Amino acid sequence: MIQIKDLHKSFGDLHVLRGIDLQVETGKVVVVIGPSGSGKTTFLRCLNVLERPTQGEITIGDIHLNFNEKLNNKHIIQLRSRTGMVFQSYNLFPHLTALQNVMEGPVTVKRKAKQEAQKKAKILLDKVGLGDKEDYYPFQLSGGQQQRVGIARALALEPEVMLFDEPTSALDPEVVGEVLKVMRDLANEGMTMVVVTHEMRFAKEVADEVIFMDNGKIIEQGPPEQIFGSPKEERTRQFLQLIG
Numbered sequence: 001m002i003q004i005k006d007l008h009k010s011f012g013d014l015h016v017l018r019g020i021d022l023q024v025e026t027g028k029v030v031v032v033i034g035p036s037g038s039g040k041t042t043f044l045r046c047l048n049v050l051e052r053p054t055q056g057e058i059t060i061g062d063i064h065l066n067f068n069e070k071l072n073n074k075h076i077i078q079l080r081s082r083t084g085m086v087f088q089s090y091n092l093f094p095h096l097t098a099l100q101n102v103m104e105g106p107v108t109v110k111r112k113a114k115q116e117a118q119k120k121a122k123i124l125l126d127k128v129g130l131g132d133k134e135d136y137y138p139f140q141l142s143g144g145q146q147q148r149v150g151i152a153r154a155l156a157l158e159p160e161v162m163l164f165d166e167p168t169s170a171l172d173p174e175v176v177g178e179v180l181k182v183m184r185d186l187a188n189e190g191m192t193m194v195v196v197t198h199e200m201r202f203a204k205e206v207a208d209e210v211i212f213m214d215n216g217k218i219i220e221q222g223p224p225e226q227i228f229g230s231p232k233e234e235r236t237r238q239f240l241q242l243i244g
């Protein structure tokens, strides 16, 4: 489903991603861990070209982008439509209700009929456990609830891959679990997911593969039992010790 070849990203002189290669099969969950500043968020943002890679190739589903050549904007838009992104801050529209937030993308981006979009949005809000909150505005919802609306909103565009960028790190501890549960349910339903997170328990329980990044490179990757149980690389060991 996802294939990344020799991906690089620089911001000016700062070479942040230094050659990332990765394959993710359909239905698999990849969790990306690593120290702050190692390039995890930049990597995720490159995957749907919120940041434009300086070099390399990305394939998602049937869309292939080669950043070593001149790119067609149409292909970038197509690639974006294959991915749903959930951010650390929920970025909901404050003047729209939960239901309207979830309908917005399908109606304005995909030109879906309102009635159809509304029906789908209600199903998605039910799925994230907020069927009874559809008329609430973001300010009337807890952080965890807002983030679940954010997930429903991303799903409304029917992505083939979901990208999560530290989706729980801005939340109060008591609501982290409800967001992780929604993510776990999605994984169990077979959604292909790439998740940047500090939630090591989630990584252990849900990831098919864990990637340890440092200094813009993948240092080590493998099933969670291997990465957490018997990491091969010294840097991985040090990081895991630090986060305890």
Ligand code: ADP
Pocket (backbone or CB within 6 Å): 011, 014, 016, 034, 035, 036, 037, 038, 039, 040, 041, 042, 043
């Ligand atoms: P992580 O998610 O692992 O903490 P980031 O991908 O956020 O790491 O950042 C990696 C490096 O790239 C950091 O040094 C950060 O300051 C730099 N960086 C990220 N985004 C930008 C940007 N838009 N402009 C300049 N530097 C950036």
